[in-house]
Amino acid sequence: MYEKMDIGEICNREVVFATEDMSVKEAAELMRDKHVGSLVVIREADLGRIVTGMVTDRDIAIVAVARDFDPQSLRVGDIMSGQVITARADASLNDVLHLMRQGGVRRVPVTTENGVLIGIATLDDLLEVLAEEMQGFVQAITSAQRRETRERG
Structure with missing residues (x-):
């Protein structure tokens, strides 16, 4: 029933991203248009898109709006979290939950x-996978109960 799943198998491969030189206003509009609460900040390189940071709707609210900065002149690189926790595609679900x-x-x-971006794993994604696993446990219990009822009356 349980098979090891790498995070690369369940992550979302359609990542909404920003660059450090993008204005905070553009980033907020992108979040609104794509219905996401965060953007992975990348730098284009020969290898592909290298992750350099993360910016969240909370970063925009706390840093830009609450401090009354101009969101058109303020850049994503000014407010992003530069120390990003990333996971390799072969990391287990457990490893990513731990991270x-x-x-x-x-x-x-x-x-x-x-360090090339290939996807994003969210807590919502992981909870969905875990819920499916839990459903498998419930089905196993139900099946065992039915079998016992059939065999023993």
């Missing part, structure tokens, strides 16, 4: 060994 707990984050970019 999220340790780092106090709900979203983890998934990268290659060279």
